[in-house]
Amino acid sequence: AADIDTDEYSDAIPLPTKRPAGKPPAKPPRHDPFATYIPGASAKPAEMRRRHWGLVLFFLMMVIFPAVVHSWYLYTRAADQYESDVGFGSRTEDAPSTFAFLGVLSGSGASSSSDMDILNQFIGSQELVARIDKKLDLRSIFSKPANDPLFTFPKDGSIEDLVGYWQKMVLPNYDSGTGLMTLRIFAFDPHDAQNIASAVLDESTSIINELSTTAQTDATKYSAETLANAEKRMAESQRVLTAYRIKNHIVDPQAQLAGASQVVNTLVQQLGAAQIDRDMLVGTLPDSDPRIAQLNRRIEVIQKRMDEENSKVGGLADTTSPGYAELVVGYQNLQMEQDFAQKAYLTALSAYDQAVNDAQHKTRYLTTFLSPTLAESTTAPNRPLRVFLTLLAGFLAWASIVMIYYALRDRR
CATH class of the missing domain: 1.10.287 (Helix Hairpins)
Structure with missing residues (x-):
């Protein structure tokens, strides 16, 4: 018998390994008579196929292109927005209370959560929007930038459209535990934002005064009739x-x-x-x-x-x-x-x-703990965050579609 060069077939013949004590020997691999072992053979590198190029193109369309377009719009067309903050709460004179920052309305008898609940609903109502629009012309204020149709309000919009836009530009934060409410009001001019905040504060004061007058009238109505x-x-x-x-x-x-x-x-x-x-x-x-x-x-x-x-x-x-x-x-x-x-x-x-x-x-009145502020720098729109969210949303959509595609492909 001729000598066999083991180095030549080292890649094809596995070396025996020492079996651990106490374990049965592994089953020998099943012999495939049709398998052919080629000495020195190796797999070919993966190549880009048509479906791979389709996934890349689909990624560009779903992720990169929307992010680029959105970034271009945000940094070239979107107008800067300025924020004005105002904070207030409802108080009564039923019991003496000492004014304390952020805690003025938390004492017993010092606040009326029901009044603030009503006020919280009133701030987003059509009635308040109509009042302030009549006073300040909100349509002109919210449609000032001429080259930003995405973030501005159309002048010919209806009152219902104006209410929906108002709810995006006026963001209330109401804490029912303390009875405090803080409003974040955005506009394309810092003075407009401050004027809107002052108008909201005035209308809120009027509502609280009306509620107080109504409560006093109801409290004395029976006695007056008697x-x-x-x-x-x-x-x-x-x-x-x-x-x-x-x-x-x-x-x-x-x-x-x-x-x-x-x-x-x-x-x-x-x-x-x-x-x-x-x-x-x-x-x-x-x-x-x-x-x-x-x-x-x-x-x-x-x-x-x-x-x-x-x-x-x-x-x-x-x-x-x-x-x-x-x-x-x-x-x-x-x-x-x-x-x-x-x-x-x-x-x-x-x-x-x-x-x-x-x-x-028990007279109720509105107490302001944060007067309407005047912004010096823009705070909206948050361009980096919006671009990131656009990328994230596009990537998640692309990944979901790709996973569904391969799942259906593997089932065929």
Whole structure:
């Protein structure tokens, strides 16, 4: 047998390896009778095929080209935007509170989260946009750059379009825990951004004042209605009592009866004294004596005066007559109604004053902790970030499509 040069076939014949102890020997490789081992043979380098060039072209179209176009637009056409910040919150006077930076509205009774929730919705509403557009002409402000159709607002846009654009340029940040709200407002001119921020602050103050006025009105509405009804009741009772007095020609039947009785009692006493004096003289002097005649005249005058006093009060002198009883009962009922009406009026007046006082102590107002700022440098658009996001989005889309393509290709 001829000697075999092992160096010549070293690349084709694997060298035996030492088997670890305790492991069974590996199965020998299956012999392929059709396999041909060529000494010194090696694989050819990979070549670019048509599908590979298609992937490269697709990468350029999906990733590079959009990024280049977007970069060109951002750095040559996109106008600079300036930011103005403003911060505020709602407070009430229900409880004393000390103003502290970023914590002024966090105390009990120092803020109204419901008011700020309403204000948060109002800032993005069509009503606010219409108000500020009427005041500042937002369409002109947001369409100033002539060569930037991508980031500007078209002048012929509708109010709905303006609201959508407004929500992109005015970014609220509301913290419901502290009741603080910060607004980031963008415009193509720093003074325009500051003016918009000031207008938003003014409109927010008006809304809070309206909410405060409405709350005060609601808090005093019931008390005011009760007070008005009490006033009407008291005025009606006074009118009825006055008409009753005029109709019956009396002021107070009990006081009138007491006064008449006092006069009659005085006259009775005087009559009795005059009769005693006359009786004392009748036994000692003749009937023709002038003093007896004078006493008789005095007695007649007193008696006549008594009759006149009794006739003035008429039936009031007879306390057992039905007319007197009905008159007194009617007067007492009307007097009692007037007393009740006066007490009800005083109670309603006190309740109304208390309600007004409570409402004034719960007055709501807007507190500004960050006045509208004036920008000195541009902050938007963020060109590097936008270019990076464009590249990232294009690459992810390209990679996803390529993976789907190869997955479908392998299944065929």
